[in-house]
Structure formats: structure tokens, C-alpha cells
Amino acid sequence: MRRSKSGFGKSLFLAFSSVFVLISAAFANVRLPAAIGDNMVLQQGKKVTIWGWAEPNEQLRVSVSWSTMRWGVAADKDGKWMFKMSPPVVGGPYEMTISGNDTVKIKNILVGEVWVCSGQSNMQWPVSQSVNAEQEIAGAGYPNIRLFTVERKVAEQPQADCRGSWIPCSPQTVGDFSAVAYYFGRELHRQLNVPIGLIHTSWGGTPAEAWTSARVLKTLPDYKGVMEEIEQVRVNAQPFQEKYQQQLIEWQKKIDLSTSEGKGCTAADFDDGSWEQMELPKHWEQAGLADFDGLVWFRKDVNVPQSWAGRELLLELGPIDDMDTTYVNGTRVGGFESPGHWTTARKYKIDPAVINPGRNVIAVRVIDTGGGGGIYGNPDQMKFGPAGAAGEVISLAGSWRYKKAFDLKSMPAPPAPPLAVNNPNAPTSLYNSMIAPLVPYGIQGAIWYQGESNAGRAYQYRKLFPAMIQNWREDWGQGNFAFLFVQLANFLPVKPEPGESEWAELREAQLMTLSLPNTGMAVAIDIGDAADIHPKNKQDVGRRLALWALAKTYGKQVLYCGPLYKSMKLEGNKVLLNFDHVGGGLVAKTEPLTGFAIAGADRKFVWADAKIAEGNVIVVSSDKVPEPAAVRYGWADNPLCNLYNKAGLPASPFRTDDWPGLTADRK
Numbered sequence: 001m002r003r004s005k006s007g008f009g010k011s012l013f014l015a016f017s018s019v020f021v022l023i024s025a026a027f028a029n030v031r032l033p034a035a036i037g038d039n040m041v042l043q044q045g046k047k048v049t050i051w052g053w054a055e056p057n058e059q060l061r062v063s064v065s066w067s068t069m070r071w072g073v074a075a076d077k078d079g080k081w082m083f084k085m086s087p088p089v090v091g092g093p094y095e096m097t098i099s100g101n102d103t104v105k106i107k108n109i110l111v112g113e114v115w116v117c118s119g120q121s122n123m124q125w126p127v128s129q130s131v132n133a134e135q136e137i138a139g140a141g142y143p144n145i146r147l148f149t150v151e152r153k154v155a156e157q158p159q160a161d162c163r164g165s166w167i168p169c170s171p172q173t174v175g176d177f178s179a180v181a182y183y184f185g186r187e188l189h190r191q192l193n194v195p196i197g198l199i200h201t202s203w204g205g206t207p208a209e210a211w212t213s214a215r216v217l218k219t220l221p222d223y224k225g226v227m228e229e230i231e232q233v234r235v236n237a238q239p240f241q242e243k244y245q246q247q248l249i250e251w252q253k254k255i256d257l258s259t260s261e262g263k264g265c266t267a268a269d270f271d272d273g274s275w276e277q278m279e280l281p282k283h284w285e286q287a288g289l290a291d292f293d294g295l296v297w298f299r300k301d302v303n304v305p306q307s308w309a310g311r312e313l314l315l316e317l318g319p320i321d322d323m324d325t326t327y328v329n330g331t332r333v334g335g336f337e338s339p340g341h342w343t344t345a346r347k348y349k350i351d352p353a354v355i356n357p358g359r360n361v362i363a364v365r366v367i368d369t370g371g372g373g374g375i376y377g378n379p380d381q382m383k384f385g386p387a388g389a390a391g392e393v394i395s396l397a398g399s400w401r402y403k404k405a406f407d408l409k410s411m412p413a414p415p416a417p418p419l420a421v422n423n424p425n426a427p428t429s430l431y432n433s434m435i436a437p438l439v440p441y442g443i444q445g446a447i448w449y450q451g452e453s454n455a456g457r458a459y460q461y462r463k464l465f466p467a468m469i470q471n472w473r474e475d476w477g478q479g480n481f482a483f484l485f486v487q488l489a490n491f492l493p494v495k496p497e498p499g500e501s502e503w504a505e506l507r508e509a510q511l512m513t514l515s516l517p518n519t520g521m522a523v524a525i526d527i528g529d530a531a532d533i534h535p536k537n538k539q540d541v542g543r544r545l546a547l548w549a550l551a552k553t554y555g556k557q558v559l560y561c562g563p564l565y566k567s568m569k570l571e572g573n574k575v576l577l578n579f580d581h582v583g584g585g586l587v588a589k590t591e592p593l594t595g596f597a598i599a600g601a602d603r604k605f606v607w608a609d610a611k612i613a614e615g616n617v618i619v620v621s622s623d624k625v626p627e628p629a630a631v632r633y634g635w636a637d638n639p640l641c642n643l644y645n646k647a648g649l650p651a652s653p654f655r656t657d658d659w660p661g662l663t664a665d666r667k
Contacts, residue, residue: 029054029101030053030054030098030100030103031052031053031054032052032098033051033160033161033162033437034164034165035148035162035164035437035438035441036050036106036441037166038106038107038108038165038166039108039109039146039165039167040106040146040148040197041109041110041113041114041146041166041196042087042109042111042112042114042197042442043087043111043112043113043114043197043442043444044087044090044111044113044194045087046087046478047084047086047442048084048085048442049440049441050062050085050096051080051081051082051083052080052081052098053075053079053080054075054079054081054101055101056078056079057074057075057077058075058081058100059072059074059100060072060073060074060075060099060100061099062085062097062098062099063096063099064095064096065094066088066089071085087111089111090112090194091111091112092108092109092195093107093109094110095107095108095109096109110195110197111195112144112192112195112197113192113196113197114196114197114198114199114441115184115185115196115197115198115199115443115445115447115549116199116443116445117178117181117198117199117200117201117202117446118201118202118435118447118448118450119448119449119450120202120204120205120206120449121202121205121343121533121534122180122452122486122489122534122535122538122541123178123181123202123447124178124202124203124204125178125180125534125538126175126176126178127174127175127177127179127538128176129179129378129536130179130536130537130538131536131537131538131539132539133175136539137171137174137175139171140169140171140173140174140182142168142189143169144168144189144194145169145185145189145195145196145197145198146166146167146168146169146195146196146197147166147168147169147177147200148167148197148198148200149164149176149177149201150163150200150201150434150437151163151164152434153433154422154432154433155429155433156234156428156432158431159432159433159436159437160436161437162433162437162438177198178198178200179542180449180538180545181200181542182198183538183542183543183546184541184542184543184545184546185198187543187546187550188550191550191554191556192554199438199443201434201438202450203424203430203434204342205342205343205424206424206425206430208450208451208454208468209223209428209468210424210425210426210429211431211435212427212428212431212467213428213432214227214230214427214428216467216470217428220467222460222464226427227427230419230428233418240418243418244415244418248337248338251412252337254412255411255412265297265299265403266327266330266361266363267329267330267361268330268359270361272299272401272403275299276401276402276403277399277401278298278402279398280374280375280382280396280397280398280399281318281374281375281376281377281379281381281382282375283372283373283374283531283532283533284296284373284374285372285373285374285530285531285532286529286532289373289374289404290492290493290531291493292368292373292404292407293369293370293407293408294367294368294406294407294408294410294411295366295367295404295405296365296368296373296374296402296403297363297364297366298363298365298401298402299364299400299401300361300362300396300400301359301361302360302361302362302384302394302396303359303360304357304359304360306357308355308385308386309355311352311386312350313350313352313355313384313385313386314349314350314387315328315333315334315346315347315348315349315362316345316347316348316381316382317345317346317348317364317375317377317381318381319342319343319345319376319381320341320344320364321342321366321371321372322339322340322341322368322370322373323335323336323338323366323367323368323369324336324364324365324366324367325337325364325365326348326362326363326365327362327364327365328350328354328355328361328363329354329355329356329360329361330363331354333348333349333350334346334349338414339414340417340423340424340425362384362396368408369408369414371452371533372532372533375400379397382395382396382397383395383396384396431471435472435475436475439475439476439477440476440478442478443476443478444481444482445481445482445484445518445553446481446482447484447486448483448484448485449485451465451487451506451509451510452488452506454506455503455506455663456663456666457666457667458661458663459505459509459661459665459666460663461506461509462509462512465513466516469483469516469519470516480516480517480518481518482518482549482552483518483519483520484519484521484522484545485513485519485520485521486522486541486544486545487507487511487525488503488510488524489524489527490524490525490526490527490529490638491503491528491529491530491535491637491638492530492637492638493530493638494530494636494638494639495636495637497606498597498606498607498635498636499605499636500661500662501635501636502662502663503637504635504636504639504653504655505662505663507652507653508653508655511564511653511654514564520545520548521548521561522541522547522548523650523651523652524540524541524544525634525639525641525652526650528638530638547559547560547561548561559581559583559647559649560649561649562581562583562645562649562652563580563583563586563649563651563652564581564654565633565651565652565654566578568656573626573627573628574619574620575619575620575621575631576613576617576618576619577617577619577620577656578617579616579618579651583645583646583647583649584645584647585616585645585646586612586616586618586643586644586645587612587643587644587645587646588612588644589642589644590642592610593610593611593612593642593643594610595634595640595653596608596609596618596620596631597632597633598631599629599631599632599657600625600627600628600629601629603629603630603657605635606622606624606625608621629657630656630657631655631656632657633651634651634652634654635653641653
């Protein structure tokens, strides 16, 4: 249809008018950050900061249900406004009204204790996958515990806001929330009898530098070159991305060439009778492939009914750690063939032409580059059936046949993606999107469970981790607020002899961070899982963190820390060790005392005899070391160690020497 000039002009005028109205309305509306809203918890005893956006220079009025006072605040030239106020007494519910060109009312506000809960996958791990999950969820009727989860997102620059909302804790809401955060908050709620606000902001598999600002990373020598590269990528990402994609193609070709003989196993008529069986979903470390990184093939038969013929089918496998290529009857139907997708649930649409009525075979090639590996989600995530027809699905959970192809040592190393290109592991990427938007919300402190992704650079972590803590404190502007963290749990197979360990070095870096004021460390060396980097006992982790908070933040008379190494003394062929935090006395949880190794000047460690003597001194010796120079305790990925205090809290692993470790020169 032809349009007259006058008609086009009128339409254009109306379009521009509509845009103008929309822009004006956007500026006129009073807007609050996600962290300030219905059901929120305000921190007691501290000035509360309330902020948001409005029209530039707009005059706002604030009123609250707990006072007859009224506050006036003006937006600046960019439309941002902020004011501070004293909170009411603990409790609630309260309301707050902010009026300008329009009005925003915040309802069901409580006042109590607010904690930020951050880290990687062990903080992200939900209540629904912790020990006794069904019972814990059923008993989670705590409406005065409020939960806020920050949406996982990457950003190149600090963001002003995030996505999330406050929700009261209940059996309907707690299942997907951080287990460590919930059990920590629940213990505080029970002991303090005040409302608790928990802000959960975590992302599995991420390193500490991702949670640190550019301002701070630029001051650390190890990150100078990295930050320069990031700035180059952000100016023009295309050549870096193109280079990575080409490297990824070349790497995939090498993998395909290496496994060309194995590709026959994708066909339906392949004989897999000699393959072993594995129950899925489960990390393969829990199913006979302990300490294995590399490539494994999986196969499973499914019988498709005649009624599915000609219909689009959906194959769901849940998350796969790390990479997969998935086939049905020899045809590739999907895959995530680059690193970084270990938390992504696999869902692949299947062309009807690929499927035969009767027997069909699903084959999955899985490549794991570190940590847990395999098809590991929940049973209800593994299913196969017509798309959109939930009642007709076939469960794929259960027995699969599998075969190891080759281990990581014999595979070409995967290329690293360019930093700062939609990468949650890139320095600053999560600080920008998941920490900066929370500042300056009033908090009492933070809990942190992270370190697994930095274990290969443990010496570097000695400076990085304290710098990150100080970074948060400076930016929040609320002084040296409490920062409590979890020391890495035991993981991977038990080694028969003493030796070096990256994980032990990372635990040492965490222990050294206690030198910062108002920090605390929950030891978890006794509640890990050799086959799973995500131990399910999050209750004890939360409780041990809460003990630090109750004692050091809230002044409760509770024992909060296990034995910490203090000093050593040589007496002939014996080493005498002294400890802080003996908690009424040192004990071996089971006899005899284990986990101690001793070495002479040759630095060759052997297992030692260790006994608790008077004065809570531990005497360590070995007939093989007549002139001892150093002692180590719990110095392994997964040590067998049993030193506690009478309060039932485990001793932190430690060493008396400062000999260079595995990660001393890594950056």
C-alpha cells in the first residue's frame, strides 16, 4: 500500500511523541534497586542507606511507619538519590513510602541482621541437595528469615543494579537457596531470636579474582598483565574471539582425531557388551573412576513406542561436567564442546528422522578437565520423550554402560577463552555484576566459601584473597565488617604417603588470611567427600560459620574455633607443638592421633607418631628422623587427620616449615 507524505509525517510525529512520553515516564518514575523492596531486612544498629533513581533534580519525600519524621531528598543531575537514616528497633513489619512525581511503598520490612553470602559452587549448592534435604525443607518455616538471590550475570563494568527479590523463608522457597547460607542464617536466627536477611550471590567454578574490582587488581603485580589484556579485549573483542574460536576448532579436530576409533560406539549396532556399568546421574569419581580426568563414553538403550513416530523428541541429560558430544543412533544431536558449561543442563531436540520405533541408542562423549566429572544432576533431569508431553517421557536415570577412552594427560589442552568476553571466570566480571550493585546496602558481615578454583595458584591467593576482602570493606564503607570463610574440605583419594598438595597450600593461604582483623575461618577438613567436590553436609559448615559470628560479632560465650597451630620447639628427636583455641583440651577423635608427618633437613616427610602431653602440647617423632626440622599436619588433598578440641571442633591443617610448595611460582 502506498502511503501519502502527510500520512507518513503524521505517523512519524505520533511515533516520536510516543517515544518522548515513554522516556519522560521512565525518568519520572521513582525506581529502587532490587535489594531495596518488599520483605527486605534492614541491618539493626547501623545507619541505613536508601537509594534509587528519579527524574534529574526531582524532589523526593520519605516517610516510615515507625516514626512521625519525614525526610526530604533531591535527585542529582543524573537522577540518582541517596539518604541515610537510623533503623527502628529490631522486629517489624514496617513500611516505607517514597514520593516524588509518583509514589513507591515498601512493605513487610523487618529489622535484624543482614549477611552477604558469596563464593563458588559450594556456596551455590542448594538446600535441596544437602544432607536430609526433604526433612530440612519441610522444617524451613522461618518467615523472619528473608532470602535474596542475586541473578548470575557477567558485566565488564560495575553495574548500578542487579536482579533479585526478597522472599520469606518457607518450605516452598528454601529448596533452591544456598544451603550454607540458610544453615548459617538459621543458626543465627535460633540463637539471637532476631530477623535474618541473607543475600546470596555466588557462581560455581569461579576464582576469587572474578569477585574483585579492577581498582584493586591493578595494584597486584600478578594481575597487571591480565588487566591490560582485559582492557584490550574490551576495546575490540572481535580478533580475540576469532582467535579463540579458531583454536577451539583446531582443538576439537585433535580430540576427534584422537577418538576416531571410538566413534563407532555411537552406532546402534555397536557391541558394548564388554563395557562396565555405571548408575547415573552421579559424578564418575563416586562410581569407580576416582581421581580421573579425561574422556569417557556412555551408552544407553531406549525403546521408543510406535506412537512417537514422526514427532519431535526432546533428550534431557541434566548438567554434564565439563563437555559433551551427544549422539542418537550415530547422529550427533547436540553438545557443549568448549570449557565452562559444567552447570548447564543439556536439552537437545531430536529430529524424528533420527528415531526408529523400538530400540534406539543414546551415546554421550564426556570430557572432564578437572574436579568432578560426568553426568551428575538429579534423576528427574534425565529423560527422553515427545517435546511438551511430560506424561510420556522415559526416564534415563539408572544404569548406563561406559568405557574410559583416555585420560587428560594424553589429551591436548583446551584453549582458554578470551578474558572478559562473557566469561564469569574473568577478573572483575562478577564483582561488577553481583557485588557492586549491592553496595552500600547495610550489612553486618559476609560469609564466603570459595578457593577450589584458585587451588592451582595457592601462593597467589595469599595476597589475592585478603585484597578482595579489603576491597569489599572499602567499597561498602562500613568499616572492617565481619568476613567469615570456609577452609577447603577434604577431597580426592587418600594418598598412602606424605607429599605435596595444592589443596593443602590453598588451605594454608586461607589460614594466613586470619591475620586480617575481624575475620574467621570454619574448618571443614573432616566433612568433605573423596569422590565429590560438593560434600552434602552443609549443616555443619553453616553451624561452624555461625559459631564464629556468635562469638566474635555478637559476643556470645561459645567455643567457636578448633585448634590452630601456634609454635614449635625441638627437644632431641622430638618436636613439641603448641596451639591456640584448645577449647578445654586437645583430643584425638579416635585413637591413635593421626595426620602428622615429620622431616629432617632433607625435606623428606614420613608419617610420625604423635601424642597429646600435659599442657595440651603434642609431641611428634619418628625413628626414621633422628634430627627433625619440620612437622606437617593434615597436609594433603584428603588427609586422614583427627585432632580436635573438647568442643568437637577440628584442628586446621598446618605446617611448621616454609619450604616452597607446588604453587610457589604459579601466576
